[in-house]
Amino acid sequence: MSEEYRAKIFKSGNSVALRLPKALGLKEGDEVRIVRENRAGFIVEPVDPPKAKIDLTGIAGALPQLKLLTPEDRIMEPREVDWGGKLLPRG
Template sequence: MGEEYKAKVFKSGNSLALRLPKGLGLTEGAEMRLREEQGKFIFELADAPRRKIDISKFAGKAPWLKPLTPEDRIFEERELDWEGKLLNRDA
């Protein structure tokens, strides 16, 4: 779980507003998505960038895996019976 912050609700015109701490790293004007789930409020950036997975540290985790050679990439084409059975031309 991440750090915990306190935020203050205040009146802004005829609405209520939530003042978020600067430590959250949000920028002024950022659009937020708010939803209520089982009595809890969840705030998310509306245009949050998709997270990317860093796989750079996976090398060496499976030393038995080797890159495919161009010869290994060649495969034999086969026709399929779309009712779930393989067509066997030799039978």
Template sequence: MSKPIKTKVFKSGNSLAVRLPKSLGAVEGTEMLVRETQGTYVFEPLPPTKKTIDLTGIAGSIPWLKLLTPEDREFEDRELDWTGKRLEGG
């Protein structure tokens, strides 16, 4: 357990806030779980959440975009150059 650090509660917009010193190792943007038990406040960092992109609203805005069928996903076989050298004429 580390040495206690004194800090003040201050107003931030319509909320109250507590500044956490950098020495505690908190990272900006980390979500915290705060609970109060008999006048004692406990702050715990939450594990990072996996970010996903929600594309549900986009599909209706571009009606010309169609889902690929399995037949559209088939490619003809071709030899690939994996050496990293450029092909002649390219």
């Protein structure tokens, strides 16, 4: 079942703008994508917000006991690992 809303086009600076009804549930700042379907009309759909990224640059010196690994520290020696009774070679 679809609902029908009416909206009004108005001039905004050198552009035209479309005022959408509050009942659509959009908030100020929400981004929408508009697709022109040939001459049949338009599709207006919400755009998912970008995923937040975590910036860790501000905590680089907060834990002095942590240090960067050197290339030599990254090399793992082959050894046998006990996996619940079975010894499997690692490496």
